[in-house]
Amino acid sequence: MTSTATIADLSTARDVARQLRVDSVRASTSAGSGHPTSSMSAADLLAVLVTRHFKYDWDDPANDANDHLIFSKGHASPLLYSVFKAVGVVSDEELMTGYRRFGQRLEGHPTPVLPWVDVATGSLGQGLPDGVGVALAGRYLDEVPYRVWVLCGDSEMAEGSMWEALDKAAYYRLSNLIAIVDVNRLGQSGPTELQWDLDAYARRAESFGARVIMIDGHDLDEIDQALQSATDRTDDRPTVILARTLKGRGFSEVENLEGWHGKPLPKEMADRAIRELGGESSLTVRGPRPVTEPPANRGAPLGGPPELPTYAVGDKVATRKAYGDALTAVGGSNPRIVALDGEVGNSTFSEEFAKAFGDRYFEMYIAEQQMVAAAVGLSVRRYIPFASTFAAFLSRAYDFIRMASISRADIRLVGSHAGVEIGADGPSQMALEDLAMLRAVQGSTVLYPSDAVCATALVRSMVDLPGVSYLRTTRGAYPVLYEAGESFPIGGSKVLRSGPSDAVTLIGAGVTLHQCLAAANALAADGIQARVIDLYSVKPIDTATLSDAVAATEGRIVVAEDHHPEGGLGSAVADALLAAGSPALRMSHLAVRELPGSGSTAEQLAAQGIDADHIAASARALTS
């Protein structure tokens, strides 16, 4: 039976629900792992949604008018993939032989290797925040009436990020966002905190500004009415549907029992389950198609290439200020560029963009997890998000950044106030782990400009960068080093001092590059010539230039960084040179090794041994 033109009736939805349960059992048993019971609890919800309410052109997942479906409870992947079978885009054979297998696209938790999946989920509490980003795009940028449906687990409501999401959904009046919470009462290791206290969930969701509908998640009429009501948009609030369900619903041997989380049914149990559920089937039923609207007019650039801000060599300009200038410049020429901030836009200078393009700026207040998730969601709709806060506070969102890379999301993160350079505010405000954190993200790009000209060039490059890219900016104002128009390719570096008699190589970025230059001057006064490298591209790294310098200076290098010694500039240099098979190195690695306190920038740099004096002393020791 195939029905693509008309809306299925509830009786058909019931058949589909049965099939989703059977297929969830079959797929996970065939794979030998997976979460059938967590799928069975939500099968009725998905059957009614997909056959009757979810507007999606399954033949064209790129259709801009399509609704979005995000499984925030990503472990219910058997259910999602069974849905894909039920709408006819995944075959029964693929479901039975591809699920959780090597090299296959039906991964243990959904990722966008599948064209119908927007974002990777599986780290709980992220799908709803991601959905907020997609819904922001729908309401404010695309201005297309697609809806964003997010299936949430009840366990994940313990994550603060879910409440950040509801808070922002309400604040931004995202009536196009519908969270369906599968309240099946049982978590991984036992009952959830609130079990079936739907009233408690309801009070919380309402207090955060959502419209709440409570239903029996196995009553198809109730489900249908709730989904209909959610899309009627009677007000400007996001909708939270709280569905009371039974984990393992439909198979009496596991239904509502503890001890069956994340366990496939053994073959014989699976056979009994399939019998009890009514047997295998291969219905194909599609729901409503979206009404295709003319695409929003945000695709074409407003003008030619951006006119980047210019700065005079020698002028003191903070790279964070240059970030704000550059973002505003590129934003003027590309209407798909959007910006977000964690309520510190007057420190990161994203406020410049906000003032120029308020309709493309989203204030996330102090909710860094939601900020990164919103960037991911905006990238789903092919916007070009730049998200900024103090670099130290990006650590708040590390799980979201990690998952963004698995989502293949193209997002740009900007962290200001790096390192001890900030001075008096003390260690809580100092990013000293951010380079390690961002370098370790798969496929990431890590950039660290030392002057305003470089910063603006890198911002322009980030517009087109795939994956997670990161720009580290500095609080203080330092002299502009480069002429306007200088090129800063990703993966490059700049040799600022060099000569035939170089005895040592000094490597820095950000504030330490300026210290390296001062050290080189001091060394030159002593008759020691030093090569100086601006390592603005930390990942990818310019191995060739580093290797040349090492060869020229007989292995003597000093790396100075305003970061802990692990995973930052020094590690990047060491990793690159060792991978290149460099000859013997005599590397002096200056980094922030002690827990800092307050003080002036100069005091901080001196105390940690990363200022010009220490760099020069290390160079002298290497060359003596």
Place this chain on the structure above:
Amino acid sequence: MTSTATIADLSTARDVARQLRVDSVRASTSAGSGHPTSSMSAADLLAVLVTRHFKYDWDDPANDANDHLIFSKGHASPLLYSVFKAVGVVSDEELMTGYRRFGQRLEGHPTPVLPWVDVATGSLGQGLPDGVGVALAGRYLDEVPYRVWVLCGDSEMAEGSMWEALDKAAYYRLSNLIAIVDVNRLGQSGPTELQWDLDAYARRAESFGARVIMIDGHDLDEIDQALQSATDRTDDRPTVILARTLKGRGFSEVENLEGWHGKPLPKEMADRAIRELGGESSLTVRGPRPVTEPPANRGAPLGGPPELPTYAVGDKVATRKAYGDALTAVGGSNPRIVALDGEVGNSTFSEEFAKAFGDRYFEMYIAEQQMVAAAVGLSVRRYIPFASTFAAFLSRAYDFIRMASISRADIRLVGSHAGVEIGADGPSQMALEDLAMLRAVQGSTVLYPSDAVCATALVRSMVDLPGVSYLRTTRGAYPVLYEAGESFPIGGSKVLRSGPSDAVTLIGAGVTLHQCLAAANALAADGIQARVIDLYSVKPIDTATLSDAVAATEGRIVVAEDHHPEGGLGSAVADALLAAGSPALRMSHLAVRELPGSGSTAEQLAAQGIDADHIAASARALTS
């Protein structure tokens, strides 16, 4: 005027409040930075609290009966330090010459270098979660009736972690926890999301299970009654006092105005402010003392040294299982050991401890930020917390881990399911950044056992480790390698194969160590002798053994790790050898470089090039 024996009257509190404002202005102006206006809004709250309700023996901060005071809005440090002056433990001279100065203890944001400060704050949204940990200790472990007072900002209520905290405070019925929210309406860059909508805050806090009291935060009578009511403990809920306040209260030129966040008053404005506030003073007023009770009887070990579990060489045991076994063993001999988990105790095996010592186990459900914060809070009360979840999900709490190191907290983190080894679940569940993340934490210890005997020994060592320590455990069961009783010092390593004709060194930990052993066998069959090093202590690292091996094998080393290439084993080895000034290295670094999907363990290891075959091939290439 000094009054240490009696409770000050409200008129005295009023004088103190005035002084706190004046001193907040003076301190920040003298330092040239800081947050006077954020201090002035809460001065009345603190004056009434400290003079009339906060039970604290200022002459003995170590008194176990003392109340606790946590400034979750750590940027209000001028207020906190002015309080310290008002109770006579910090001199006016220190306040005026020490605040935010290099080498001084009155840092820009409070840290425990001060004996009256429990935890470092300044990353917003962490003080209240930390306070939950302290309150858990009070209610369930110390059984001492101290109260935990937390001054919160209104901006930080946008952090999901604050709601994780209230959720857990209500779940654990922490009536000893009182959050005072200074609702001054203005954030850093503009009005807060909810501004003065105290009703909205109240609905949220009540829905999360708190008792809410709304007051005018500048009406001393209302404040006094609220604080009294909060400590009457009429029920089993935490209390949230919502105080409507004015930022910059008391100085007409800044009061309730935007643009004054985080800015000291210029000298002339400060002079006018001090005049308007009534002039300088140096009152010393102390509030009530705690009633000292006999210490809870949890100090002395229950018995002798723990009997660690034993395993037979060759038996297959997962290190995560060994963690559960060992934690239960050490828990039996030391009643100060407590455990927490993020609702995956049946995966991390913390459930073994929970079953044995339910009164010392705290289920944090899926709230990793709160889990780490609770560990920090428990450590404030000198408990020995072990907090476990999937290693991947510790990334959720990175900002909390970073701040724990600044808090000088002794906490133990345990992450299971490391790397692609987990197989079918896919990348969302695979920790591939955790070693980089934890190594980059100041003062951290990073451990990665390859067998059950090592895991148990490391757990025992972690009991006494200072700072943030981390144990990475593996999902699968692998052969036990060591005899019971083998010693595994922190900072050590094990040479499992070595001989006079070693041609290459193979270095691994966890699953890759087993692959290294298999590779060594294969190489031996080819006549290539390989040294094999078990790098169970990743930080600190056994540089001496590594250097010896490099020398013995003429610089030829293969490092294989189930982690991204940045910041993990390979970086640790490279950093150590370069710091030691090793001779030329020929290092082959095998790591997880591609985004993984699902598959079996063997398929995953092979696909990423970190299995025995690839290790052997790299070794052959180095030795050919």
